[in-house]
Amino acid sequence: MARKFLSGNEAFAEGVRLARPQVISAYPITPQTIVVECLSEMVEDGSLKAEFIHVESEHSALSCAMGASAVGARTFTATSSQGLLYMAECLVYASGGRFPIVMMNANRSTALPWNIYGDQRDSIALLDSGWIQSYAENAQEALDLALMSYYIAEHKNVSTPYMANLDGFVLTHTYEVVEIPTQEQADAFLPSFKTENKLDLSHPRNLGFTAGPDYNTQFKYKEHLGLLRVREVVEEAEMRFAEIFGRRYTGLTENYRTEDADFILVTLGSISGLVREVADELREKNVKAGLLRLRYLRPFPDEEIVRTLNGAKAAAVLEKDISFGGDGTVYTNVTAALQKAGSRLPVSNYIGGLGGKNISAEEIEQIFEELKQGNVKTVFLGLGGEDA
């Protein structure tokens, strides 16, 4: 086990190297570029034995990964923002075809106005594409998710592509000390990729065929079940991971000081670190604040959310996303989970960090302050000016 000072992109690339993908096809886009550069250097210097395929677009990058997966290869691609949206057509092909491709997405705003900085509207806009979606908080988790993503995606009960999201710049470009497992440890954790869902001369199959109205529902239902089974496979992966690497993750969500909390902020990604600090400070002022971090958005951790928020007086969802004309999509999902469980907890929606706008500790403290009042509201952080 080595310790290195790495950015989120570099940490994720190290994780991918340890997973030994056989085919990598990717097209560079800020702020994802570095993960692709790192992997191309690893292939060049021989430390990663993979085919690195240069493609002319993101649409081709994922098409290429699908072709590779369809002959049984472990594959990797990465993108961000407009690139992810350009890929959108292929995303549903990969999930419908049940090809367990792993993709890193550097969360970045979407045009217009043009902006290269981080928010989560790109991946959340594609929540319905049938991919597993995880959101890392820090570079260590990014590396660990790179390894675990293959275990989960390729598991025979899942066989579904995996989108590992890292906040653009805030996580992809900031440096931390990261523990890098040895190849022996990684190999002990991650079995080689085996699937029946492939083209095979000795066992010929039709892949990616048509299913009309008579059969379409059944295929889509099976796709849905594959995603629902991710919950138990995540648990299995994390148990194995803890045994080998000594780090224990907490499933689809992570709770911080929620057990006796009156006010819980639900959020995802790198902002969670700051929420944790604010919760600590508020605890010293006798405000029972807690954090519920959504590590995965698909499958949606509805049971975990209901369990954690049960007993709180009020909650808020803080997200770097807005479904224009509706609410934040995470908020919609959280409140739907609570409604299904019969909860009447007041939940507010805070939209922040759009286009890379900083979310300050003071703003988070203010959210907890407003939760005490118990009103349900939708607030855009960072509008500025008194007429906002």
Place this chain on the structure above:
Amino acid sequence: MKPFLREKIPAKLSEIPEYTAYEAGYLVTGNAGWRNIRPVINKEKCVGCLQCYLHCPDGVIFKKDGKVDIDYDFCKGCGICKRICKPGAIEMEAEK
């Protein structure tokens, strides 16, 4: 080779493949429900030149006893075989 149909049509959820992948060589079902007119071969006039076999866009014409026959499970009734048949051995008849 004439394509062959699955003997058993999947009905229950458990019979539907887990992925969009299935053993090759099978066609799930007949696919000619919208045909209005069907080509009918006059075996007396057919000289076995195989022009219809070569031109059929759906590949549903197959060789049989030195002449040709049509797989009506997949023929769409486009009539190209009739147009291409120089001896006039193919007539289009209305589906009943």
